[in-house]
Amino acid sequence: MAPEITSIESVEFAYPIEDVGTDQHGYNLVYEPGAVTERKLFGLKIHTDEGITGEYVGGNSPGAAQINMFADYLVGKNPLEREKHWSEVKRALRKYDRMGIGPIDVALWDFAGKYYDAPIHELLGTYRERFPAYASTYHGDENGGLDTPEAFADFAEECLEMGYGAFKIHGWGGSEGSRDLRREIEAVHAVGERVGDEMDMMHDPACELETFADALKLGRALDEEGFFWYEDPYRDGGISQHAHRKLRQSLDTPILQTEHVRGLEPATDFVANESTDFLRADPEYDGGITGAMKRAKVAEGFGLDVEFHAPGPAQRHCIAAIRNTNYYEMALVHPDAPNTTPPIYAGDYEDQLDTVDSDGMVEVPHGPGLGVEYDWDYIETNATGSLHTYE
Secondary structure, three states: OOOOEEEEEEEEEEEEEEEEEEOOOOOOEEEEEEEEEEEEEEEEEEEEOOOOOEEEEEOOHHHHHHHHHHHHHHOOOOOOOHHHHHHHHHHHOOOOOOOOHHHHHHHHHHHHHHHHOOEHHHHHOOOOOEEEEEEEEEEEOOOOOOOOHHHHHHHHHHHHHHOOOEEEEEEEOOOOOOOOHHHHHHHHHHHHHHHOOOOEEEEOOOOOEOOHHHHHHHHHHHHHHOOOEEEOOEOOOOOOHHHHHHHHHHOOOOEEEOOOOOOHHHHHHHHHOOOOOEEEEOOOOOOHHHHHHHHHHHHHHOOOEEEEOOOOHHHHHHHHOOOOOOOEEEEEEOOOOOOOOOOOEOOOOOOOHHHOOOOOEEEOOOOOEOOOOEOHHHHHHOEOOOOEEEO
16 A cells, blocks of 8 residues: 555744844844844644654745645645655646745655655765865854955855865845945955965855846956856846846856746746856755756756755755755854754754865765654744644
8 A cells, every 4th residue: 555644744933043133124144242033944744654754844934824725635645756746736836936845845755765764865866975065154244243355254264274165155235334345346355365276166145236237346356256156146136037148148257046036947947048057956945855856957958057055954965866066055154153054953963164074075864864853842842833733
């Protein structure tokens, strides 16, 4: 008999991040001594009649609201039929961004790995088990942390000494006074002059730059310092194919886009229309491991690389099964603040600045499924929302 989903549980919980606040507009996380920022995630369990539970922790409130729309469809279904479920739910959520698919799909892959007693990367087809990480910074702040171009250069040098082979700048955001293009350009040159001969360098303004001209000016500084990629530079939100094609034509630095482009087909169009050089993928954002691997195959078909957004066990399994990818994003990191990842692992898994080995590498988890053990006592103790059960 095929296995069957008997119920699905979802619970919202909160966790604190010390010495982290937000910039003046309240959007970007930045270093702020003494501040505590609370973040909310969701713990997800897919129960089956095999006594095996597929698990994933992540997601957000809009995505959880979408799960409410299709969880009943999954109850009673075979959890191994991921491709079928992915297609059906994709169609059902056609009016929305489909962010609810990712957490469910990852939990279904976790079930499959436990069912077959194999890590997910083996089910996908292992290419490697260790891979390099890059240090992906918090946004620049005004609080004595990453508050000057020299501070970014100092931190890049510190990351190099730790073993990292690559470093990504998230520049300043917030109010008009903080978004100083001259300071952004100075940070590019400071980092380039300090570590450019020894590290790959990336820049992600996170769509903060206000005009095409600003994106072009910063991009030309990246060209001068030989940056590895330029990501989501300005206010089109990272979704205009035409705008980024024009930017590509004007710069030497490769463009990395599609973190904010929802759906396989629009991401494919971005590549086909020569609007990006690297393709972005994220298991949580892009329809789970199933959807993220589809993006990777699209990139491979065009002879390009896919780069995964954010750290996490699902990302590690995808990267372990992909040839055409370069780095694991260790984000967000800072010389004086912890990473934003939650304290939800009961075992030794973690994503912190010092997680890399002396060669700047991380490993894929080796246990069945995601290969991590979640601390459900912590999650349930810190629950902020009611437990939703679909059965």
